[in-house]
Amino acid sequence: MLETIQSINSWLNGYVWGMPMIVLLVGTGVLLTILTGAAQFRYFWRAMTEVLGKLTQPGGGEGSVRPFQAVATALASTVGVGNIAGVATAIFLGGPGALFWLWVSGLFGMCTKYAEIVVALHYRERDDSGTMRGGAMYVLTKGLGLPWLGTLFALLTSIAAFGIGNMVQANSVADALQTTFAIPTWITGLALVVITAAVILGGIKRIGQVTELLVPFMALLYLGGGFVILLTHASRLPDAFALVFESAFTGTAATGGFAGSTIAMALRFGIARGLFSNEAGLGSAPMVHAAANTDHPVRQGLYGIFEVFVDTLLICTTTGLVILVTDTWTSGATGAALSVRAFETGLPGTWGDIVVTGGLVLFAFSTVIGWSYYGETGVVYLFGAKAAVPYRLAWLVFIYLGAVGSLHLIWDVADTLNGLMALPNLVAVLFSIPLLLRLQKEFFSRSRS
Numbered sequence: 001m002l003e004t005i006q007s008i009n010s011w012l013n014g015y016v017w018g019m020p021m022i023v024l025l026v027g028t029g030v031l032l033t034i035l036t037g038a039a040q041f042r043y044f045w046r047a048m049t050e051v052l053g054k055l056t057q058p059g060g061g062e063g064s065v066r067p068f069q070a071v072a073t074a075l076a077s078t079v080g081v082g083n084i085a086g087v088a089t090a091i092f093l094g095g096p097g098a099l100f101w102l103w104v105s106g107l108f109g110m111c112t113k114y115a116e117i118v119v120a121l122h123y124r125e126r127d128d129s130g131t132m133r134g135g136a137m138y139v140l141t142k143g144l145g146l147p148w149l150g151t152l153f154a155l156l157t158s159i160a161a162f163g164i165g166n167m168v169q170a171n172s173v174a175d176a177l178q179t180t181f182a183i184p185t186w187i188t189g190l191a192l193v194v195i196t197a198a199v200i201l202g203g204i205k206r207i208g209q210v211t212e213l214l215v216p217f218m219a220l221l222y223l224g225g226g227f228v229i230l231l232t233h234a235s236r237l238p239d240a241f242a243l244v245f246e247s248a249f250t251g252t253a254a255t256g257g258f259a260g261s262t263i264a265m266a267l268r269f270g271i272a273r274g275l276f277s278n279e280a281g282l283g284s285a286p287m288v289h290a291a292a293n294t295d296h297p298v299r300q301g302l303y304g305i306f307e308v309f310v311d312t313l314l315i316c317t318t319t320g321l322v323i324l325v326t327d328t329w330t331s332g333a334t335g336a337a338l339s340v341r342a343f344e345t346g347l348p349g350t351w352g353d354i355v356v357t358g359g360l361v362l363f364a365f366s367t368v369i370g371w372s373y374y375g376e377t378g379v380v381y382l383f384g385a386k387a388a389v390p391y392r393l394a395w396l397v398f399i400y401l402g403a404v405g406s407l408h409l410i411w412d413v414a415d416t417l418n419g420l421m422a423l424p425n426l427v428a429v430l431f432s433i434p435l436l437l438r439l440q441k442e443f444f445s446r447s448r449s
Helices: 002-016 019-035 044-052 067-078 081-094 097-122 136-143 147-181 185-200 203-232 234-250 263-278 297-325 335-346 351-383 385-404 408-420 422-430 433-445
Strands: none
Touching: 002 019, 002 408, 019 097, 019 263, 019 422, 019 433, 044 067, 044 297, 067 203, 067 297, 067 351, 081 097, 081 147, 081 263, 081 297, 081 335, 081 351, 097 136, 097 234, 097 263, 097 297, 097 422, 097 433, 136 147, 136 351, 136 422, 147 185, 147 351, 147 385, 147 408, 147 422, 185 203, 185 351, 185 385, 203 234, 203 297, 203 335, 203 351, 234 263, 234 297, 263 297, 297 335, 297 433, 335 351, 351 385, 408 422, 422 433
């Protein structure tokens, strides 16, 4: 039975994360870039000042959390294991050129994330408990008159969350701590349950309060370690960039323990890992951005540009360049093991282990608390606000199961369900383009402060 499920899922996953989906997601980003007048480039500095200049300020308007708390929670969910293990795997399978295509996915993903947040905020509403909710399910139902598709998106979100945002992350933390510090998985599981309970049982306000402190700390820890390596290997950076651009269009010959790659492999794995990391087009982040107390949808949409920039163009790029300048990409290692080897090579003593293991643990934990809200939003849409607390309690149970269990099949199925979220979400975004353009024109024509 399990073999049959695995076989069916493997076949379906080939399409969900294959070239058709990649073309659809990137194509959506390209189309939105054209129609919005390249919003991610035109308004990039406006986005940076909007976020960094108003870290502690309320946004005005209705909402449950401050705008920065919303983007911090979204970043908590997207900055995860994929930024460490996913980027390394992309380079292992696609060669250094995969990093170039990862950048491409990030640049267009910035516009996709901007658009889906703007649309989601326009159709948001309060649930019975007073919490502001929004997302593709509300757009599909209220805006496009497609409640069945909204129900499908909510169902996919609530189920996929248990895998991609819960059990897989808990398992990654438990495995990392057992490997590095010999901590038994059951102890890690219990600790994760207790710490997560203290956060998520307080709802989105507590989650926002924690992530606005956690996300900057974990990002600075990881980026700080990476920047030290890049500074000490600065003489190798020009060659690393040359290798990235050359390999993106010529492929990579076999070298050492590296199997070699084609242009198609570099493009596929680079874009796929970029999209998987920043989740642009999957419809996850708009659910928490919809809770922000902002005065206009476009203002919060600018936070989406910042979000993808940090996740893909800063953190993922740091991982990739560290792997290249330390020459560990030809070592034969892959995934998190390759990132660990790169940081161990670049940093003295045990600092490399500490940065990568600490980053992985914090990234995974932040994903657990962020995705709990995504899954909860899906369940609340389906069954009402009364379902929120039972979902949170179930979330805690599955954290422990994930920490102590073996999850190959769960990871595969969750990965597929996560990808399938893109289909109804892209329907919501693409059919709402006239609304998006109207809101954008309205916001910028008023010269808001």
